[in-house]
Amino acid sequence: TANGTRQHQWTINDFEVGAPLGRGRFGHVYCVREKKSKYIVALKAIIKDQISTPRLAKQLISEISIQSRLKHPNILRLYGFFHDDQRIFLLLEYAPGGELYRRMQKEKILRESEAAGYVYQLCNALSYLHSKQIIHRDIKPENILIGVYGILKLADFGWSAERTETNKRTTLCGTLDYLAPEMLNGSGYDEKIDLWCLGVFTYEMIVGKPPFDSQTQQDTIRLIRTNELSFPQAASNHARDLISQLIRRNPSERMPLNEVIQHQWIIENANMKAIDENYEKINKST
Numbered sequence: 055t056a057n058g059t060r061q062h063q064w065t066i067n068d069f070e071v072g073a074p075l076g077r078g079r080f081g082h083v084y085c086v087r088e089k090k091s092k093y094i095v096a097l098k099a100i101i102k103d104q105i106s107t108p109r110l111a112k113q114l115i116s117e118i119s120i121q122s123r124l125k126h127p128n129i130l131r132l133y134g135f136f137h138d139d140q141r142i143f144l145l146l147e148y149a150p151g152g153e154l155y156r157r158m159q160k161e162k163i164l165r166e167s168e169a170a171g172y173v174y175q176l177c178n179a180l181s182y183l184h185s186k187q188i189i190h191r192d193i194k195p196e197n198i199l200i201g202v203y204g205i206l207k208l209a210d211f212g213w214s215a216e217r218t219e220t221n222k223r224t225t226l227c228g229t230l231d232y233l234a235p236e237m238l239n240g241s242g243y244d245e246k247i248d249l250w251c252l253g254v255f256t257y258e259m260i261v262g263k264p265p266f267d268s269q270t271q272q273d274t275i276r277l278i279r280t281n282e283l284s285f286p287q288a289a290s291n292h293a294r295d296l297i298s299q300l301i302r303r304n305p306s307e308r309m310p311l312n313e314v315i316q317h318q319w320i321i322e323n324a325n326m327k328a329i330d331e332n333y334e335k336i337n338k339s340t
């Protein structure tokens with residue numbers, strides 16, 4: 055590799071393949087164990103033929119090059135990759151807690167203490183990404199996994215983009231529910247788009263559905279444009295305040311990440327001490 059350390063050339067025979075974990079964007083993900091170290095990892099197998107357009111190839115290369123450089127407790131690690139004639143394999147960190155999406159489907163709504171803990175960790179992950187000029191752009195429950203000690207793991211960098219001048223594109227990506235207004239009016243976007251998605255994600259965790267959920271895509275788009283936010287009785291005032299400071303049509307009015315983690319709702323609900331202790335625990339073991 056670049057820093058001179060010899061990157062081990064893996065082959066599929068180095069691994070014992072276990073349970074299928076699900077489908078990522080390009081292919082299947084399996085829980086596997088590396089034979090010598092007995093290390094458990096998630097192996098994403100991508101069929102080369104499915105990477106049928108230069109755009110998909112660019113997206114995959116971007117996912118690999120971005121995620122392999124990232125080392126943060128709240129970002130799913132990409133340890134390495136290899137290929138045979140049919141497939142490309144990504145060696146990803148295994149998250150034993152599975153997808154947050156499934157937990158939200160089962161629980162319908164999350165307690166505000168659990169939701170605030172995830173928001174605090176997502177702020178840490180996004181601050182790290184933004185400090186590296188990387189915009190995730192696709193924050194949503196489907197791309198969030200739960201690691202050891204219940205630690206949040208942001209995954210699936212298929213849509214993230216490095217914020218360069220040319221990247222102020224208006225490519226549409228992600229579900230419409232999470233689409234920010236600047237993506238609709240084609241005015242280009244920057245990292246504040248992740249703040250919008252953070253607001254939508256927070257809302258969905260404590261309300262049980264995204265804020266602009268509608269029968270048709272047109273209605274969703276209309277609601278995003280008019281930005282009507284309504285909350286059920288159960289949502290606390292602090293939660294309403296934080297969410298309405300993130301779901302702002304004007305990107306520059308969205309609350310910056312360093313203020314989000316000092317918001318009353320986070321201070322009162324997220325167990326930051328326990329989360330920081332968990333960071334310590336995994337820093338020791340990695």
Ligand SMILES: CC(=O)N[C@H]1CCN(c2c(Cl)cnc3[nH]c(-c4cn(C)nc4C)nc23)C1
Nearest residue numbers: 075076077078083096147148149150152210
């Ligand atoms: C967007 C995306 O990549 N989706 C999923 C597919 C499985 N995958 C996993 C990845 Cl990439 C890493 N770790 C995982 N752990 C699990 C999982 C654990 N349980 C108990 N149940 C599941 C499921 N899944 C993964 C990511």
